[in-house]
Amino acid sequence: MSHTLGIRQAQKQKTRQAFLDAALTLLEEQSLSSLGLREVTRAVGVAPTAFYRHFRSTADLGVALVDEALGSLHPMVRTTVSTTGDSEERIARAVELIAGHVAAHPAHVRFIARERHGGVQPVREAIRAQLQRFAEEVKAELAKDPEAVGWSDDDLLMLAHLYVDQMLITASLFLEALEGPEEERERVTRLATRQLRLITIGRGHWLD
Amino acid sequence: MSHTLGIRQAQKQKTRQAFLDAALTLLEEQSLSSLGLREVTRAVGVAPTAFYRHFRSTADLGVALVDEALGSLHPMVRTTVSTTGDSEERIARAVELIAGHVAAHPAHVRFIARERHGGVQPVREAIRAQLQRFAEEVKAELAKDPEAVGWSDDDLLMLAHLYVDQMLITASLFLEALEGPEEERERVTRLATRQLRLITIGRGHWLD
DNA sequence: TCATCCAGTTAACAACTGTTCTCTGGAATT
DNA sequence: AATTCCAGAGAACAGTTGTTAACTGGATGA
Structure with missing residues (x-):
């Protein structure tokens, strides 16, 4: 074909x-x-x-850039969340994966962070739609986890959005640390790891 | 004087x-x-x-706008976090306070969300500095709480950043919902409340 | 082979940009 | 009352912008 x-x-x-x-x-x-x-x-x-x-x-070009930057990222997000193993391992892997993606495609990441709230409506809309997709995919993966029994669909989506937003914040921090020394990136890694850990702890006690 | x-x-x-x-x-x-x-x-x-x-x-004007938008916000943030009462009440009050601020100053909120990652370096820097101040102030308030015993300074600042970022995300969501129906804003309120609740739960079990 | 198509070119348009220098008239200072 | 100051006006500058129309020449399909 x-x-x-x-x-x-x-x-x-x-x-x-x-x-x-x-x-x-x-x-x-x-x-x-x-x-x-x-x-x-x-x-x-x-x-x-x-x-x-x-x-x-140029707005049209911007929408095309959104597709290029985020369109091919869905498989990666899916596998990131779904990887098996200790939750601590999963967090570490997720953070490293974000760091790697930022290092490999800094301009794409910068573009998304910048235009997510930028001055061009169709582009904002395109990014919003893609992030919505991400959240729903993350939710679908979370639902598979044994920890998700007893969770409402609404709460799962709430958590998924929390993870997606946290992913973007972390990516943006890595971006700022890109030009600086390795030490700076290490600091971001530690921060992001602990924030994800805290969210995961909250997740574990949600139904208490 | x-x-x-x-x-x-x-x-x-x-x-x-x-x-x-x-x-x-x-x-x-x-x-x-x-x-x-x-x-x-x-x-x-x-x-x-x-x-x-x-x-x-215009970059200089932008920096002045950052001061106008965020400079007078510090007292509000301080009292928001420090208000006594049930943690559930505190969350509800914080979300309402954010909603009120967005409704009262939508253009300021939009400007900050847009230029935080925008294309003008001095403005980005000014916003970053103000948000850093917010995080340190939130940290100082968190430290007063009896729940904070046993927490390291690093972990408190980590949590403070989580709260500050969450505050901005919520403000941005309220902004998008401003033109729409009340129902939409209600949805954002529910989402933000539950996300803060989950973070607070994670906070409560951090030292387990 | 010949007619058709179409990605990219050339030229021109009115409108707009940031920045300079010089000037003015009322407030501030002496 | 005389002098200095300075926020804003006016005019002019070389460059820039998006968009139009009519074109060229090589790939395409009959």
């Missing part, structure tokens, strides 16, 4: 990806609402009007 | 406040990094060059 794209379609997708990459780089030092169309085309090395062949507006 | 300002100084402060107000309004639909100097002066009804009499740049 994997139809080899024609030369034309392939070249178009290549240019489109160049737009996304250039935009992501430019967005490291500004917000999407100040990103100019000409600014992006200049960075790609293409005429300003070429932009319209791929996106209706 | 309250020296009555001269006509001149008074008028200057009035204009300065007009800049802050106009900027805050404009920032409801965009980020600071896209806010133009001329845009603000136009909204105030003053010549573009007048801007420089008050601020070096």
Whole structure:
């Protein structure tokens, strides 16, 4: 079913990806609402009007970036929460996984953190929808756990949102610590680990 | 010691406040990094060059807005955490207080949520510093509680950050629910209450 | 092979940006 | 009363912006 794209379609997708990459780089030092169309085309090395062949507006480009940044992350989140083992091990693994993802894709993480509450409505909406999906997936995994017996669906979703928000806060802290010394990242790891631990303890005594 | 300002100084402060107000309004639909100097002066009804009499740049204006939005909030946070009574009552009161603040100052809350991870470094730094202060103040209040015996300073600060971040997340949710029906705000209240409850439970069993 | 398609180009548009320098008129100081 | 000060005005600057229209030339499909 994997139809080899024609030369034309392939070249178009290549240019489109160049737009996304250039935009992501430019967005490291500004917000999407100040990103100019000409600014992006200049960075790609293409005429300003070429932009319209791929996106209706910079907001449209932003929505595409949300999909790139979060779309491929769902499998990872699923397996993170569902991995078996001691809860302490699971926490450590989750924190390391976040740290690794931030180190591997800092610009993507920065973009999501920045535009989650940013000045472009369609982008905020796209991020909100993806995070909602994350929360529901986390909830589904939590429901499998033997600890979840007696929990209402509402409470499970409440906990899932707590975990998802905590994941974003932690990612943002790792991002700030990226340029600094290893010691700084170690501090974030310790902080995030203990916060997750406290939440997990609360989870364990929820039904008392 | 309250020296009555001269006509001149008074008028200057009035204009300065007009800049802050106009900027805050404009920032409801965009980020600071896209806010133009001329845009603000136009909204105030003053010549573009007048801007420089008050601020070096829009980033400078942003820092002033951070102080306006968060500077006067410290007493409130202090009393919120320290109020006596059942922990369940305290949680309910804290959530209501957040809801009230968001309803009273939505633009300020939106500005902080947006620019906390926004594209203007000095503003991010100013917000970070204020939130650090909040966390330390919350920690100081937590330390007074009998429940805090046996807790290390590090763990208290960890918990304080958890509360502060949770406060911001809740404020942001109330903001999104502002335009919607009362029912929506009720949903946020229930969610935030239960999340705080879970954290508080975790706190109670931390030393087990 | 030939007609069609379409990603990217070129040129031009009115409108906008931040910043400079010079000026003004009323408040503040002496 | 005479002088200094200074918040704001005015005009001009070189650059920038998004969007339009008409185009080119190589890939595509008949």
